[in-house]
Amino acid sequence: MARFRIWAVIALTGALSVSLGACSSTGGKRAEDARKAAAAQGRAAVNTPRWTFAMITHSGDGDTFWDIVQSGAKQAAVKDNINFLYSHDDEAQQQAQLVDAAVDKKVDGIIVTLAKPDAMKAAVARAEKAGIPVITVNSGSAESKAFGALTHIGQDETIAGEAVGDELNERGKKKALCVLHEQGNVGHEQRCDGIAKTFHGTLQKLYVNGTNMPDVQSAVEARLQADGSVDSVVTLGAPYADTAVKAKADAGSKAEIDTFDLNAKVAASLKGGTLGFAVDQQPYLQGYEAVDLLWAYKYNGDVLGGGKPVLTGPQIITKDQASALAAYTERGTR
Numbered sequence: 001m002a003r004f005r006i007w008a009v010i011a012l013t014g015a016l017s018v019s020l021g022a023c024s025s026t027g028g029k030r031a032e033d034a035r036k037a038a039a040a041q042g043r044a045a046v047n048t049p050r051w052t053f054a055m056i057t058h059s060g061d062g063d064t065f066w067d068i069v070q071s072g073a074k075q076a077a078v079k080d081n082i083n084f085l086y087s088h089d090d091e092a093q094q095q096a097q098l099v100d101a102a103v104d105k106k107v108d109g110i111i112v113t114l115a116k117p118d119a120m121k122a123a124v125a126r127a128e129k130a131g132i133p134v135i136t137v138n139s140g141s142a143e144s145k146a147f148g149a150l151t152h153i154g155q156d157e158t159i160a161g162e163a164v165g166d167e168l169n170e171r172g173k174k175k176a177l178c179v180l181h182e183q184g185n186v187g188h189e190q191r192c193d194g195i196a197k198t199f200h201g202t203l204q205k206l207y208v209n210g211t212n213m214p215d216v217q218s219a220v221e222a223r224l225q226a227d228g229s230v231d232s233v234v235t236l237g238a239p240y241a242d243t244a245v246k247a248k249a250d251a252g253s254k255a256e257i258d259t260f261d262l263n264a265k266v267a268a269s270l271k272g273g274t275l276g277f278a279v280d281q282q283p284y285l286q287g288y289e290a291v292d293l294l295w296a297y298k299y300n301g302d303v304l305g306g307g308k309p310v311l312t313g314p315q316i317i318t319k320d321q322a323s324a325l326a327a328y329t330e331r332g333t334r
Contacts, residue, residue, distance in 0.1 A: 055085070087102075115139040117143040135293060154312055178195055217243045238261040242269070260281070
């Protein structure tokens with residue numbers, strides 16, 4: 001009888017919901033809008049202290065990749081009752097100063113990228129000396145443990161590059177151009193070197209000024225015009241893929257454009273056939289897990305990885321998968 005009463009209540013609740021929804025489409029829309037607003041605001045799922053975590057990255061202005069990282073971090077922060085602070089600078093010395101500033105604020109945890117690890121080592125050491133736990137994210141997997149971080153979250157850039165080399169082989173490519181948009185970024189070098197390790201063809205590196213898209217476009221265009229045998233261009237960030245597509249068109253090249261990282265525009269270009277494939281390292285997970293693991297360490301002394309990086313990629317995305325991921329890229333989580 002108890003089970004029957006439970007199912008009767010569920011059935012009645014469902015019937016009332018259908019009835020109310022049928023009464024007014026406007027009312028239904030208002031309810032849906034309210035649901036979305038509540039979800040956006042979010043509420044903590046825990047009653048732990050309101051700790052403050054700072055994330056400091058090497059991002060430049062306008063990089064959509066880091067918008068996705070932040071999306072994951074902010075949603076985890078809401079769930080974990082965390083006050084989340086974000087700052088960035090693509091100059092390593094300035095990034096290190098931002099870490100120092102976070103230490104001075106006596107934050108409860110720091111998440112940091114190590115794109116240029118030598119410049120960041122002392123700042124990370126100061127954080128640890130102050131008793132602030134550090135997690136590295138996205139770049140610097142090789143240095144993370146040596147620097148004393150709890151763990152590293154991201155993809156192994158060499159492995160990701162090797163996956164690209166394998167994919168180029170499967171596509172029958174013979175000569176590829178790897179476009180590096182940030183000189184001195186160890187992760188970018190590792191990506192290109194990984195491609196060269198498994199690619200059966202010839203790989204050339206092209207260094208460009210990633211802060212100036214017209215210069216990026218003209219540099220890629222000039223290389224394609226000078227060498228018609230290049231049949232693949234690999235960019236190392238989603239915003240540069242579209243620029244490479246424009247350079248290809250202006251150069252009259254038939255090279256396939258492929259890229260690291262995923263966003264809404266890349267997904268649309270994959271679906272439309274403008275891009276060949278993308279390498280997704282799932283930046284949403286990098287932000288979300290970094291905050292979540294810091295919270296778990298503060299709350300319960302938990303550490304994931306066992307001294308090894310927690311990998312979020314690589315995942316090769318082609319036209320076949322792009323449609324299924326489109327909704328996620330539009331909302332800014334892939």
